[in-house]
Amino acid sequence: xxxxxxxQQIIEDFSGFEDxxxxxxxxxxxxxxxxxxxxxxxxESNLIRGCQSRVWLHQEFTDGRIIFEAESxxxxxxxxxxxxxxxxxxxxxxxxxxxEPRFIDEIGLRQHLSPTRSNGLLAMVKQMKLYALAYEKISxxxx
Amino acid sequence: MIPDIPLIRKxxxxxxQKVNGKPLIYFDNAATSQRPVQVIDRCTDFSRLINGNIxxxxxxxxxxxxxxxxxxxxxxxxxLNAAEAAEVIFTHGxxxxxxxxxxxxxxxxIAEGDEVIVxxxxxxxxxxxxxxxxxRREAKLKVLTFRDxxxxxxxxxxxxxxxxxxxxxxxxxxxxLGTVNPxxxxxxxxxxxxxPVLIDGAQGAPHFAIDxxxxxxxxxxxxxxxxxxxxxxxxxxxKRKWLDLxxxxxxxxxxxxxxxxxxxxxxxxxxxxxxxxxxxxxxIGLAAxxxxxxxxxxxxxxxxxxELLREATTKLSSIEGxxxxxxxPQKGGVISFNIDGIHxxxxxxxxxxxxxxxxxxxxxxxxxxxxxxxxxxVRASFAFYNTFEExxxxxxxxxxxxxxx
Numbered sequence: 329x330x331x332x333x334x335x336q337q338i339i340e341d342f343s344g345f346e347d348x349x350x351x352x353x354x355x356x357x358x359x360x361x362x363x364x365x366x367x368x369x370x371x372e373s374n375l376i377r378g379c380q381s382r383v384w385l386h387q388e389f390t391d392g393r394i395i396f397e398a399e400s401x402x403x404x405x406x407x408x409x410x411x412x413x414x415x416x417x418x419x420x421x422x423x424x425x426x427x428e429p430r431f432i433d434e435i436g437l438r439q440h441l442s443p444t445r446s447n448g449l450l451a452m453v454k455q456m457k458l459y460a461l462a463y464e465k466i467s468x469x470x471x
Numbered sequence: 472m473i474p475d476i477p478l479i480r481k482x483x484x485x486x487x488q489k490v491n492g493k494p495l496i497y498f499d500n501a502a503t504s505q506r507p508v509q510v511i512d513r514c515t516d517f518s519r520l521i522n523g524n525i526x527x528x529x530x531x532x533x534x535x536x537x538x539x540x541x542x543x544x545x546x547x548x549x550x551l552n553a554a555e556a557a558e559v560i561f562t563h564g565x566x567x568x569x570x571x572x573x574x575x576x577x578x579x580x581i582a583e584g585d586e587v588i589v590x591x592x593x594x595x596x597x598x599x600x601x602x603x604x605x606x607r608r609e610a611k612l613k614v615l616t617f618r619d620x621x622x623x624x625x626x627x628x629x630x631x632x633x634x635x636x637x638x639x640x641x642x643x644x645x646x647x648l649g650t651v652n653p654x655x656x657x658x659x660x661x662x663x664x665x666x667p668v669l670i671d672g673a674q675g676a677p678h679f680a681i682d683x684x685x686x687x688x689x690x691x692x693x694x695x696x697x698x699x700x701x702x703x704x705x706x707x708x709x710k711r712k713w714l715d716l717x718x719x720x721x722x723x724x725x726x727x728x729x730x731x732x733x734x735x736x737x738x739x740x741x742x743x744x745x746x747x748x749x750x751x752x753x754x755i756g757l758a759a760x761x762x763x764x765x766x767x768x769x770x771x772x773x774x775x776x777x778e779l780l781r782e783a784t785t786k787l788s789s790i791e792g793x794x795x796x797x798x799x800p801q802k803g804g805v806i807s808f809n810i811d812g813i814h815x816x817x818x819x820x821x822x823x824x825x826x827x828x829x830x831x832x833x834x835x836x837x838x839x840x841x842x843x844x845x846x847x848x849v850r851a852s853f854a855f856y857n858t859f860e861e862x863x864x865x866x867x868x869x870x871x872x873x874x875x876x
Contacts, residue, residue, distance in 0.1 A: 348491070348824045353875055356817075380832045380847065381816040401846065402816035403876070 331423055334415045335431040342435035351435070355407030362410040365399040376448040376455060381405045383448040385455055389463050393418050396456060400448070408432065408449055416456050421467065424460035429453055472771045479767070480856050482507040493826025496861045501646050501674055501805055501852030502830050503696045506760070510700055513759035514752055525751055526725060526742075540751040543758035544741070550761040551691065551708050552682040558714065560741045561754050564705035565673040566596040568692035569640070571707055571744060572669055573600035575717035581637050583609040588631055588639040588666075590615040590623055591842060594646050595835045597671040601640060610637070617842070621648035621797030628657070632664050638689075639668045643675025647839045647848065648797025649780070649805035651675070658688050667713065673697055677854070678776060678803050680769050683708050695753055699854075700760035704753030707744070714740045721746035772855040776804045779853045779862060786866040790873070796843055804853035807834065810869070813876050815847040821875070825868045 329337075345351045369386035376383040381402035388395045396417040400406040411431065416424055432438060480486055483505045488495050497505060517539065523532030525540045541556070548556040562568045581587070587601050591614050605612045613631055617623045623641075632639070639661050644651050654675075658668045667689035672681065676693035683691050690713070695704035709717075719726050719737055723746035728736040737743050783806055787793055792811035809815065819831035830850040833840050840846065851865065 349875065352821060352824065356875060380819070381814060382846070402814035404814075404817045404820050 331415050331419065331427045335427075335429070335434075338411055338414070338431045339434045351437075352404060355437075356403050357407070358410040359400075359403040359406030362399065362406055362413075365397045369397060370399070376451045381448060383409060383452045385452055387456075387459050392420055392467065394421060394424065394456075394459060394463060396459075398452065405449055408437065409452065412449075412453065412456070421460035421464035425457060425464065472768050474768065474771050474775050474855065476775070476856065476858055480858075482509065482763075483856050484508055484511075486856060490826045490828070491824050493824075496827040496857075496864060498851040498853065498857065498861070498865065499828045499830045500677075500854040500857075501697070501850065503702070504677060504699050504854050505856070506699055506701070506756075507763050509763045510756050510759045514701060514756040517752060517755055524748055536751055539755050540749070543751075543754040546758035546761050547706055547708075550681070550765070551706075552684050553708055554684060555711065557740050558708055558711055560707040560709065560714075560744045561749050562692075562705045562707050562744075563703055563750070564694040564696070565671060565692045566600075566694075566705075568690075568705050568707035569597055569669065569671065570600040571720040572638075572690050572692075572709070572717075573604040575720050575744075576638060576667075576713065577604035577608055577610075579717045581605075581608045581610050584635060585610040585637045586613055586633065586635045587611070588613045588615055588628075588636060590617065590641050590652075591838050592617050592621070592623070592645045592648055592650065592836070593640070593642055593838070594671065594673065595837070596673075597640050597642060597669075598838070611635075614838075615641075617648070617650070619843075621645065621650045621799040621802075623650070623652055623657075625653070625657070625660075628660060632661065632666055636664065636666045639666050640671065641668065642671040642673075644678065644803045644805070645797065645839075646674050646805065647807050647834045647836045647850065648799065649802040649807070650797055650799040651679075651801040651803050653801070654688065655686055658686060662687065667710075674803065674805070678773065689713055695757040695760065698757070698760055699763065700757040701750075701753045704750050704757050706757070709740075711740065714744070719743050719746065723747045725749075767855075776853055776855055779857055779859065780804045780806070782859055783851065783853070783862045783865070786862060787869070790866075790869055792873075793869070796839075796845075796848060805850065806852075807848040807850040809845060809848055810873065813873070815849045817876075818849050818869075818872060821872050822865075822868060827865055827868055 365384055370384050374384045374386050381400055383400045386397045396413055398409045400409050485505045521535045523536045525537040544556045544559050547559045553559055589598055589601055602612055615628055615631055643654055654670055661668045669690035670688045672691050672693040677698040689710050691708040693706055696702040726738055726743050726746040728738050794809050796807045815831040819829055822829055832847050
């Protein structure tokens with residue numbers, strides 16, 4: 329599935345909820361289901377520090393695709409991290425650079441991407457894009 | 472006298488609204504308190520009718536603004552019972568007030584090898600300015616620690632103060648632990664060793680009547696936005712004997728006496744410390760807030776807030792896995808806590824969905840987080856317009872949210 333198709337699916341998954349508790353309940357569930365990042369990657373250099381919560385982001389570049397692993401100490405953030413990984417991990421740099429995580433806005437969770445330092449989520453998206461940009465440049469050079 | 476809370480709440484229009492479809496429960500008063508209509512009206516009426524730069528012109532608009540600004544200074548003087556209005560300096564807030572003292576007192580009185588004492592429970596604003604000054608002057612910053620229950624270890628203060636100690640800075644009321652420090656006792660002790668004391672009153676001033684002469688503090692700093700006044704305005708009270716000897720903090724207009732390229736001479740206090748056009752609408756709004764408080768019965772409000780705190784503490788303590796940080800016998804309306812297995816960010820996010828505003832995070836007090844070995848906390852902080860019903864709803868919300876994890 330393309331990034332866009334997955335985003336559409338997420339939006340549909342969330343559109344059924346009338347009650348905010350169910351929506352957050354699903355995020356918490358997704359957060360709980362997300363496999364923890366390998367302890368060796370849970371290091372300072374992978375840490376995106378927010379005032380409210382922390383996100384760790386690790387990546388590897390194989391066969392032209394970036395594999396991301398990530399985790400947060402806050403469960404709701406972790407749920408959103410899981411969704412971001414679903415759309416952005418195992419993609420080519422080009423795919424990552426040409427799509428925005430619009431689903432967060434669409435499912436009514438825009439406040440979690442506010443440009444403050446609060447939860448590290450926006451910084452995570454930026455960091456993923458920076459990795460994509462860097463790998464795209466490297467790939468172009470090698471070609 | 473029992474305060475008429477429903478009547479008082481009517482003065483605060485912001486409280487009467489829904490957030491995320493639920494009636495707003497505002498428990499983040501330690502960060503910013505709400506403004507009564509008396510303050511809002513005073514600011515808008517003033518802006519509508521009067522505006523001119525203060526102290527700088529002969530026209531009526533400027534004169535009226537100057538008069539209102541200086542009246543505001545007199546109101547603050549009266550509120551703090553300062554010896555004279557010139558000892559009241561308007562700043563942007565507590566942070567600027569403390570930076571001013573750290574800088575200017577440091578320039579005048581602190582030399583290499585001297586020492587400054589702060590406490591482990593200070594807000595970053597009462598740590599970092601001193602740290603910066605100590606680095607500049609090659610002085611040493613010493614820390615008075617607190618016990619796990621949130622009480623300062625005053626028994627250690629005696630040995631911490633020595634003949635190199637130049638100043639002691641301590642909070643009146645901890646923004647995390649809620650501890651009300653025995654500042655009169657601390658000031659008296661420090662003065663026996665000729666050490667002046669700065670009180671960070673950001674949290675204290677909104678909850679207690681302050682008499683700076685009776686306290687005999689050398690400096691007292693507080694903010695408008697935490698005392699039911701506007702943002703961007705604050706106060707530094709300082710004894711004339713210190714202020715006269717301290718060099719200016721910022722250079723610019725109003726703080727000068729005469730400028731030449733060879734040498735500039737400075738104005739008298741308080742103007743020496745008020746460079747540039749001050750936030751006079753803020754000062755006027757702050758005065759309106761203090762007048763508003765003067766018209767309420769402070770002791771009965773203090774008592775009421777204490778009852779709110781007691782009720783909240785009892786309720787919250789009954790929740791399994793909930794830990795409250797700070798259980799000092801003398802405590803103000805602040806409860807910081809964590810619930811086992813629930814991240815404060817998650818709790819804050821979900822409470823907001825229920826219309827309940829709390830603060831979460833590190834509360835601008837990394838050393839307090841380190842003391843308890845936690846990354847974050849949730850903080851509920853009360854004002855006199857909060858109610859027992861709100862505390863009951865808060866308690867029920869926490870019980871409900873616990874089931875989601």
